[in-house]
Amino acid sequence: MQNKPLDQPEMSPAQSNSPKSIRVQIVLYDTNLSTLHSCIESISVALHNAAIKNIICNPSIVIGDCSAGTLFSDDTLEQFKNYTSSMEVRLDDYIHFGKNLGFGGGHNKLVLKAEEDLCLILNPDTYSSPQLITEMVPVFDDPTIGIVDAKQLPLEHPKSYDPVTMETSWALGACLMIRTSIMHELGGFDDKSFFLYCEDVDLSWRTKLLGWRVVHWPHAKIFHDKYLDEDGVFIPAASEPEYSAESSLLLAYKYSRDDIVDKMIDAFLHSPARFHQKAVDAFHRRQRDGTLPARLDAEHRVGQFIGFDFAEHRFSYAD
Amino acid sequence: MLSTVFPMQTDGYKYQFQYTEDSLYAQVMRLAEKYLPVPSSDDELIIDIGCGWGAVAEQCRQLGFTYLGCDLIPEGLDNLKQRGFESMIVDISDIDAFISALKQQIGSRQVAAFLMLDVLEHLVNGDKLVAALSDLAKEYGDARIIMSVPNIAHYELAAKLLMGRFDITPTGLLDQTHVVFYTSERLTATMSAAGWREIAKDDYIMYESDQRFPALAPTLAPNTPLRKFLVNIRDTADDYAFVNQFVRIYAPDDSGNTIKGTIDNKPVIDKKYFANQTFASVLVRTTGSRIGTLHDTLLSLAAQTDQDFEVLLLCHNVPSNTFDVICELINSFPTSFSSRINIVQVSGGGRSRPLNVGTRLAKGKYTIILDDDDLAFGCWIEEFHKLADHWPGQVLRLGVAVQHLEDQPGPGEYPSYHTISRPYCPYPKKFDLLSHLHENRTPPCALAYPTSLFQYLGIEFGEDLPVLEDWDVLVRATQLCGVANTTKVCSLYRQWKSGDQSTAVHSPVEWMDTRKKILSTIESLPILLPPKYINNIRKINDLEQVVKSLHAERSRLMASLSRIQMNDDGGTSSADPHTAALIASAAANLDARQKEREQLENSPGNTPQHIGYESWLEVASVFAAELIQIKSSKGWKLTEPLRAAGRWVRRLTGNLPRE
Structure with a gap:
């Protein structure tokens, strides 16, 4: 790993002295109802399991909806509420935004009113381990840790982590727990720059710039389904290549890596994929409009650019 | 009753059977000897229901029991009386009347066991009879019951059904008077439902049943591949492929629990179970x-x-x-x-x-x-x-x-x-x-x-x-x-x-x-291949032949190489070095692939490896490509013997470069 802080305390999640309050935020976009049901059921149980061990208190779930129309009826919402309340979890809010705010934008709206100690950013297409919350929350007993992410199954993310400190370059947004105070201090995700993809990397790095540590906790797990082709090659989501290309360029720019920006633009311009050209066009448009993000990390303390990845990887799904 | 159990059809009566040491009756008596308590008095009864001529009467007496034979056929009962045994004429189709009469006959005596040897399958209400006997058994000192019941799932009956045959015979597995048919499962379920718990079994095996006719039919004749295949299926399915009669001893089940578990443990199957699985x-x-x-x-x-x-x-x-x-x-x-x-x-x-x-x-x-x-x-x-x-x-x-x-x-x-x-x-x-x-x-x-x-x-x-x-x-x-x-x-x-x-x-x-x-x-065992599979086997066989030919060519290639080298040494080579290198490479490649094949054949584990048609195809394809390269070289004349083999490979593989 690069850019390790000089001071590396060993990871030792002690038992929580007092239960922490927590909210779970889920942002929908044309989410399948059955998928959402699984998500809410499993995270409710995970919250319940942690609550009865006195690890958390006052658990709640809030849902924001970026879909064009509301995804479910009041009756369905009532069913969800009935289930969560049977697990002693509040389903506080279902907010239909009326437009697609993007991943970061949706979560930023939801987090505005958050007063809980911790905030779990959770994708709706996940199924939480029953121990997810029980495993993640005690990690915050270490006062230097700002963000924790979970292991994803069935395909683990290959980004590396320190086996002793568990520090990692960035935390995956599909299941990311953060101190709510940090979210407020940072103003949440940078949704002006990142519509989809890389917003979690940016949030992690800005958190690091505040002096917090970001760790991976592999005992906390979620099932976040992925797909392989018949040769075992990872098939990204339809939106991923396009949005991640644009976001990657902006991330490199934001973290003051002009060398990476140049390399990416060169590679994209030589790519046969049209979305690569589009990403370059969008970048140049922002340049002209003066809407590129403010630059950070001039000394390259937190930003990691390994090839086109943002951490060292144990292996590559793309090989 | 089964004619296969050593019939003695005297007086023209078909159910007059005799005890012998290798008969079904011997197995019944071995169960009796092993699992019935030693009689406490000489008037403790074994009651043989549907006794016929009482084939086991003497053996029961030898064990110290009093034998009581019950049947509707007077000739058999008369024979028993002549032999000095107690008997009663009964119509067991009227269960209440039969039980009432039996109680009177038993009087104050203890009952050690009931026998029902090849009787149950003749009765429409056999399940009710064994249930009534279960109640009676508890009244009379916890009596046992020994059953012998023909097996409707004997392999040879299945083999006959495959030929569309269900051959009813005067006696035997498909006796013309059988009205209910039993598999082991059904017998167990019936007895369980009637309140009996199986203690032991000693089923009577007959590899050649009375149904083996026509004996040379391919499903029946020994050693035909078809029979071997079918027997393997039937024999794997359960332990009763060649059981002619189930011979089992039961005690009253005091637990009140009938067998629970799979759907098969019921005398009559509810098909809804399968629909709702x-x-x-x-x-x-x-x-x-x-x-x-x-x-x-x-x-x-x-x-x-x-x-x-x-x-x-x-x-x-x-x-x-x-x-x-x-x-x-x-x-x-x-x-x-x-x-x-x-x-x-x-x-x-x-x-x-x-x-x-x-x-x-x-x-x-x-x-x-x-x-x-x-x-x-x-x-x-x-x-x-x-x-x-x-x-x-x-x-x-x-x-x-x-x-x-x-x-x-x-x-x-x-x-x-x-x-x-x-x-x-x-x-x-x-x-x-x-x-x-x-x-x-x-x-x-x-x-x-x-x-x-x-x-x-x-x-x-x-x-x-x-x-x-x-x-x-x-x-x-x-x-x-x-x-x-x-x-x-x-x-x-x-x-x-x-x-x-x-x-x-x-x-x-x-x-x-x-x-x-x-x-x-x-x-x-014989193997069953899916339709249209023979073509695959033929292709493998052909490819194996090709590769064998290529092996033979290897020797010739090596000989050619030696000659080229000798000529080079003598400074009179007529072949260009490129051709010589190609020949050497082709020979080495074949060597390497052969070794690889041998290693794979002998490697442990279930790691994925390429053996079979694909590997032969791969070997042949690589060689065909190399042969084409050689042909394009100046020294083509040296490799002339390979041309035919190359064409052969391409014809088989169909997807290789043309000459």
Whole structure:
């Protein structure tokens, strides 16, 4: 790993002295109802399991909806509420935004009113381990840790982590727990720059710039389904290549890596994929409009650019 | 009554049978001697219901019992009286009257046992009679009952049905007066429902029954491949393929519990059970040594898009404290999932034992194995379900990827691990039976077997096999069911870089020996190939011939090479160096590939390797390409003998460059 802080305390999640309050935020976009049901059921149980061990208190779930129309009826919402309340979890809010705010934008709206100690950013297409919350929350007993992410199954993310400190370059947004105070201090995700993809990397790095540590906790797990082709090659989501290309360029720019920006633009311009050209066009448009993000990390303390990845990887799904 | 039991048809009466030491009656009396208490007085009764001529009367007396014969046929009873035995004429079709008369006859005496030898199948209300006798047995000192009942599922009856024959005969397995037919299951269910508990059995075996006619029919004649194939199926299905009569002793069942379990344990089957079956039973084998990966496996099941399945969590030799941890883990999942997990403790045996326990308990239409370090993608069950809808009854096969993982020590309650390679798909995308006869080329998590294979055809994972137990079942199952295949990758078969994987635990010798044993079993039986398969065999055979020819050509190439080198030494070479190099390369290549083949043939484990048609094709293709290169060189004349072989290969492979 690069850019390790000089001071590396060993990871030792002690038992929580007092239960922490927590909210779970889920942002929908044309989410399948059955998928959402699984998500809410499993995270409710995970919250319940942690609550009865006195690890958390006052658990709640809030849902924001970026879909064009509301995804479910009041009756369905009532069913969800009935289930969560049977697990002693509040389903506080279902907010239909009326437009697609993007991943970061949706979560930023939801987090505005958050007063809980911790905030779990959770994708709706996940199924939480029953121990997810029980495993993640005690990690915050270490006062230097700002963000924790979970292991994803069935395909683990290959980004590396320190086996002793568990520090990692960035935390995956599909299941990311953060101190709510940090979210407020940072103003949440940078949704002006990142519509989809890389917003979690940016949030992690800005958190690091505040002096917090970001760790991976592999005992906390979620099932976040992925797909392989018949040769075992990872098939990204339809939106991923396009949005991640644009976001990657902006991330490199934001973290003051002009060398990476140049390399990416060169590679994209030589790519046969049209979305690569589009990403370059969008970048140049922002340049002209003066809407590129403010630059950070001039000394390259937190930003990691390994090839086109943002951490060292144990292996590559793309090989 | 069965004519096969040494008939003595005196006076023209067909049911007059005699006791001999190798008869059914001898087996009945051996059960009586072993399982009836020694009589406390000489008037303790054995009551033979439907006794005929009382073939066992003398033997009962020899054991110290008083014999009482009951029948409707006076000739037999008269014969008994002449021999000094007590008898009564009864009509057992009127059960109440019979029981009443019997009570009077018994009086104050004790009853040791009832005998019903080849009687039940003649009675429409036989189930009610044995129920009434059960009540009577409790009144008279906890009497036993010994039954002999013809087996309607004898192999030779099945063989006859395959020829459209159900040949009723005056006596025998298909006696013209039989009105109810019994399999072992049905007899057990009937007796259980009547309040009897089986104590022991000594079934009467007849490899050649009275139904073996015409004796030279291919389903009946010994040593025909058809009979061998069918007998293997019938013999595997249960233990009664050649049982002529079930010979069993029962005691009254005081528990009040009839046998519970599968649908078969009822005298009359309710077909609704099959219509309402859950789609699949997922067998998860664990020794409890990796709670972390077990958790992940279960999580991947909980997250399935199709939840029409149950889980049988087979805890194999799991210590009690670990078992408690597993139970706690299960209970932590949402009840919508945990309520469908059946935790089963399995003790003893090898890797196959828990699978056999699981397949017996499975309630799903299909049985699928997912070991505790493998993972399912969200669509795993859904894709199996789709295949089953299109190809019901076949073995279902999905795409599967391999991924490597290793332990990752660190903080936390349980040991952790992480993956260290990208997934890859080394197994054939399309199932091919012949290549699977060489070795296993499909991991268990890619397969769903119809559960009936295990519960109705009796297929088991070989408990004598330390490894490769799934290969043996795969070969047998795919022959019988065929395979429905999709290439969509739906699971991860994960292999540890180090640790307790079976390839590390078992020695290469053990792998080799087991492989030989399985191959030997496969060799011993006729094999069933899918339609249109002969063409594949012909192509392999042709390719083998080609490669053999290429081997022969190798010798000639080497000889040519020697000559070229000699000429070079003498400074009079007529061939260019490029041609000589090509010839040497071709010969070396063939050598290398031959060695590779030999190594693969002898390699342990079920790692994916290319043997069979594909490997022959590969060898031949490479050679054909090299031959074409040689032809384009100046020294073509030196390789003239290869031209024919090259054309031969291209004709066979069909997809190689043209000359």
